[in-house]
Structures are given as C-alpha cells and as structure tokens.
Amino acid sequence: MKKVIIVGAGISGMAAGIVLQRSGFETEIYEKNPVPGGELTGWKRDGVYIDNCIDYLMCSKKGSDMNGFWHDIGMLKDGLKMYSKDVFFTYKGHGGEITFRRDKERTKSDMLKLSPDDKEAIDKFFENVTRAESMIMPLSKPMDKMGLRDFMKLGDFAKNVPAAQKAYKGVSVKDLSDSFKSPVLKSAVLMTHPEQTQAYSFIMSYAMCTSGSGDIPEGGSLAAATRIADRYKELGGKIHVNAPVKNVKINGKIAEGIVLEDGTEVKADYVICATDANHTFTHLLPSEYMPKKLKKCFDDHEHFSVFSKFHAAFLVDCKTSIPADTSFWESEGIKVWDKVHKDIGMICYDYDPTITPEGKTILQMKLFQYADDVDKWFELAKDREAYEAKKNEIASDMIKLIEKQYPETEGKIHVLDTWTPVSYAKKCNAYRGAYMAFVADKDTKTVTTPGVVKQLKNVFLAGQWLMGSGGLPPATAQGKYAAWRICKKEGVECK
Numbered sequence: 119m120k121k122v123i124i125v126g127a128g129i130s131g132m133a134a135g136i137v138l139q140r141s142g143f144e145t146e147i148y149e150k151n152p153v154p155g156g157e158l159t160g161w162k163r164d165g166v167y168i169d170n171c172i173d174y175l176m177c178s179k180k181g182s183d184m185n186g187f188w189h190d191i192g193m194l195k196d197g198l199k200m201y202s203k204d205v206f207f208t209y210k211g212h213g214g215e216i217t218f219r220r221d222k223e224r225t226k227s228d229m230l231k232l233s234p235d236d237k238e239a240i241d242k243f244f245e246n247v248t249r250a251e252s253m254i255m256p257l258s259k260p261m262d263k264m265g266l267r268d269f270m271k272l273g274d275f276a277k278n279v280p281a282a283q284k285a286y287k288g289v290s291v292k293d294l295s296d297s298f299k300s301p302v303l304k305s306a307v308l309m310t311h312p313e314q315t316q317a318y319s320f321i322m323s324y325a326m327c328t329s330g331s332g333d334i335p336e337g338g339s340l341a342a343a344t345r346i347a348d349r350y351k352e353l354g355g356k357i358h359v360n361a362p363v364k365n366v367k368i369n370g371k372i373a374e375g376i377v378l379e380d381g382t383e384v385k386a387d388y389v390i391c392a393t394d395a396n397h398t399f400t401h402l403l404p405s406e407y408m409p410k411k412l413k414k415c416f417d418d419h420e421h422f423s424v425f426s427k428f429h430a431a432f433l434v435d436c437k438t439s440i441p442a443d444t445s446f447w448e449s450e451g452i453k454v455w456d457k458v459h460k461d462i463g464m465i466c467y468d469y470d471p472t473i474t475p476e477g478k479t480i481l482q483m484k485l486f487q488y489a490d491d492v493d494k495w496f497e498l499a500k501d502r503e504a505y506e507a508k509k510n511e512i513a514s515d516m517i518k519l520i521e522k523q524y525p526e527t528e529g530k531i532h533v534l535d536t537w538t539p540v541s542y543a544k545k546c547n548a549y550r551g552a553y554m555a556f557v558a559d560k561d562t563k564t565v566t567t568p569g570v571v572k573q574l575k576n577v578f579l580a581g582q583w584l585m586g587s588g589g590l591p592p593a594t595a596q597g598k599y600a601a602w603r604i605c606k607k608e609g610v611e612c613k
C-alpha cells in the first residue's frame with residue numbers, strides 16, 4: 119500500500135485524506151495546530167462558542183456533486199439540522215433599507231419600490247443572478263484535466279455562468295455600486311465584498327443564496343471540522359496534531375517524505391502540501407518551484423490583492439431585536455488606522471440555539487482590512503500591550519455603535535474576543551493574514567492553478583489558494599483533485 123503524507127489538516131488536506139483512504143492508500147496528516155480544521159474553526163471564550171468560518175455554506179442544497187461530496191466527507195450528514203439562510207443580508211442607511219433575500223422576486227420588487235429609476239440596473243442584476251445560479255463546482259477530475267466533453271456535461275453551467283461573467287466583464291463591485299442611482303442600493307452592494315473585486319463575485323454569492331444554498335449546519339464551523347476529521351479517522355487515517363512540518367525532504371526529482379520542526383523525518387511515497395501557498399513555497403518547498411500561474415498572482419499586486427478582517431465577538435446579557443442574520447447599517451463610524459468605517463456589519467448567531475446560551479445573544483462584528491491596514495497590524499503586534507490596547511479600543515467603539523442602534527443592549531454587552539490579520543498568520547501561516555485567496559480585480563481573470571509541482575514527480579498541491587478567491591468549496595475540490603492525481607498515477611479508481 120502506497121503511503122501519502124498530507125501537510126495541513128484544513129478542509130482541503132482532510133478532503134484529500136478521505137478520498138485517498140477510500141481509494142486504498144495509507145495516509146497521515148501532519149497539522150501544526152492542536153485541533154484540525156484550519157480556517158474552518160471556532161473556539162470558546164468564557165465558556166461561550168465563537169464561530170469563525172461558515173457565514174454561508176455553498177452547495178448546502180441537495181442535488182449537486184459538491185453537496186454529495188459534503189456528505190462524503192462529513193461536512194453534512196443526513197438528519198443534521200440546517201439553519202436556513204433566507205436572508206443574504208440587510209442594509210439600513212441613507213434613509214432606507216434593503217434586504218437581499220433568497221426570494222428573488224420579493225427582493226427585486228423591494229428594490230424597484232425603493233428606486234424605480236434604477237429599473238434597468240436592477241433588471242440586469244437579477245437576469246445575471248438567475249444565470250449565476252447555475253454555478254457548480256466540478257469534482258470528477260481536476261479542471262486542467264477536463265476536456266470539451268467534460269465541460270459539455272456541465273450543462274447549464276457552461277452556458278449561463280460565462281454569460282453572467284460576460285455581462286459584468288470589466289466591472290468591479292464599486293462600479294456595480296455606482297451603476298445604481300439609489301444611495302441605499304449603492305451602499306448595500308459594497309457591504310460583503312472588497313470594492314475592487316469583480317462584480318460577478320457579488321452576483322455569484324447572492325445567487326448561491328437565491329438558488330437555495332448557503333444554509334448553515336448546526337453547531338457551526340468547529341462541529342463541521344470535527345465531523346470531517348472523524349470521518350477521516352474512521353477510514354483509518356491518522357492526524358498528528360501539534361506537529362508543524364519544517365520542509366519536504368527532496369532528493370532530485372523525488373520527495374522522500376517530510377521533516378518535522380522537531381527534526382523527525384517521516385518517509386512517504388507521495389506528499390500533498392495542503393497549506394497556504396505562500397507558506398508552501400517559502401518553507402516547505404524551494405521558492406523557485408512555485409507554479410508560474412501562482413507566482414503571477416503573488417507578484418501582480420495591481421491585479422491580485424488579498425484582504426483580511428478585524429473581528430470582535432460579543433456576548434449580550436439579554437435577547438435583543440437584532441435579526442438573527444447578517445445586517446449592516448450606516449453609522450457615525452469607527453476609525454481604524456486612517457479610515458473611518460461608516461457602514462458597519464454584524465452577525466447575530468441567534469439562529470443556532472445549540473451555540474447561543476439561553477437568554478443571551480452572541481454577536482460578531484467584522485471590518486475589512488486591506489494591504490496598508492494589515493501592515494500596521496503586523497507592526498503593532500510587535501508590542502503586545504499596544505496591540506491588545508488597540509483591539510480593545512476598537513471593540514469598545516463597536517459596543518457604543520451597537521448600543522446606539524439597539525438601545526436594549528445598553529450596559530449588557532461584553533467583549534468575548536478580538537482578532538486580527540495577525541491571528542490568521544500565527545494560527546494557519548496565512549499569507550498577510552488573508553483567510554481567503556486572491557481577489558482578482560475587474561481588469562483580469564481569476565486564476566486556477568493546477569496543483570502540480572513541475573520539478574517533483576510525487577508532490578502535489580491542495581488548498582484554497584489554487585482556485586480563484588478561495589472559500590470552502592474550492593479548498594475542498596482542490597483536496598479531491600490532489601487525491602485524483604495520485605490515484606491516476608497509481609492507476610487506481612479515485613473513490
């Protein structure tokens with residue numbers, strides 16, 4: 119039986135491990151953290167659970183290959199309660215309010231009522247949201263191995279998705295915002311994605327909701343990561359936690375195995391690096407082995423950027439009128455570094471009673487942090503006290519805004535935790551603290567990089583950084599693709 123070592127127990131590494139175990143390989147995953155899951159995670163503070171991933175689960179609706187794969191790996195299982203995301207998000211500001219609902223007709227009619235002058239832009243938007251509902255994640259084989267026939271089998275996807283992409287070619291989220299006359303709609307479409315992102319990304323995310331997906335499994339992200347790790351272990355896989363890998367051991371064109379940070383060497387027939395791509399090619403493998411396509415994304419800062427967020431989680435000592443969803447509102451603003459964030463957003467976790475203590479409310483606020491902001495966080499983190507003080511200051515400002523918007527919370531909000539881009543870099547070796555992959559701007563195309571290392575015959579890549587802007591489905595698909603490549607080499611069926 120051939121042995122495969124996987125570096126990183128994120129969803130991508132675990133998905134690769136599950137497929138390989140099922141296909142008859144012996145696999146072991148080495149993970150630096152004490153808990154598997156990587157960015158798919160959550161933790162407790164003061165006994166209260168803080169979720170830190172699934173805001174929307176793509177392909178949560180039955181019927182697609184990806185949904186089938188969610189069941190295969192344990193992300194979902196029959197009988198597991200799902201919390202419905204009937205509301206994508208709500209925005210209140212500029213004297214109005216709009217809710218992007220799963221119900222497209224209602225949302226469209228609300229938008230038209232709010233701004234009849236925007237009819238043309240609204241019609242175009244919904245026409246393309248409908249097209250984008252055909253979006254699927256091909257799983258049968260890596261996309262670079264797909265031929266015309268494979269693409270033909272994708273049916274509506276192959277017809278509708280490129281049409282929607284074409285309709286918004288060269289249009290950023292900021293341009294989409296500018297295409298509306300209504301100040302409410304202008305602001306609303308800027309809430310969920312960085313401004314320079316292609317407008318299509320926003321359309322696709324909303325289409326995920328209108329197509330009936332985006333629901334959240336009970337227990338949130340940590341429970342999902344635990345189910346996936348359990349599925350892998352049930353199949354005979356071994357996860358070594360607290361086991362950071364120093365590098366892949368290379369001899370000519372072959373990897374002999376891995377070397378752990380403590381100097382232990384482990385031999386293998388194949389190695390999959392399922393880690394952040396920058397970490398892979400600055401620590402695990404020689405930097406000159408980085409695939410050209412990937413290097414282009416890292417080098418071309420004009421067209422490919424990354425982002426992170428400042429987060430704060432709060433416990434409120436009462437039930438509130440805050441909707442159990444994602445909501446944004448116009449406020450007097452919070453100053454972080456040089457920027458005042460006027461429109462602020464919050465998630466209220468009341469929808470899942472298994473994570474919300476009785477009679478209380480869990481809230482989370484997040485603020486986008488881009489290149490310069492991220493640099494400042496890394497600089498500040500060198501002084502622990504100043505770093506903590508800055509986080510606490512922002513969290514206090516957030517509390518004031520929540521209390522103003524929802525007066526019933528006054529004096530009842532406690533900070534559970536605060537975290538920054540630095541936290542992601544420390545925890546998952548995430549490049550510049552980014553927890554998603556590259557944001558391609560409107561003048562370029564999103565890039566998918568085949569997970570192969572040209573110079574090495576038995577090393578494959580997985581992880582979200584190989585596919586577009588990342589996220590759970592791309593990360594998971596890349597894990598499957600890495601397993602597929604090994605099965606193909608060995609001439610065995612990929613199960």
Ligand SMILES: Cc1cc2nc3c(=O)[nH]c(=O)nc-3n(C[C@H](O)[C@H](O)[C@H](O)COP(=O)(O)OP(=O)(O)OC[C@H]3O[C@@H](n4cnc5c(N)ncnc54)[C@H](O)[C@@H]3O)c2cc1C
Pocket residue numbers: 125126127128129130131148149150151154155156157158170171172173174175176361362363364392393394397401545546547553554580581582583588589590591593
């Ligand atoms: C706040 C937040 C919200 C999100 N919301 C969503 C959402 O709603 N929907 C969605 O689809 N996606 C969402 N995502 C993104 C999603 O979490 C990621 O795309 C996905 O989890 C990435 O998986 P991965 O396996 O590629 O990488 P990772 O999760 O980063 O896994 C890599 C693993 O490798 C380990 N590692 C790194 N270096 C080493 C080393 N040297 N040795 C051993 N182990 C190592 C890391 O610790 C980590 O466990 C969100 C993420 C965050 C943080």
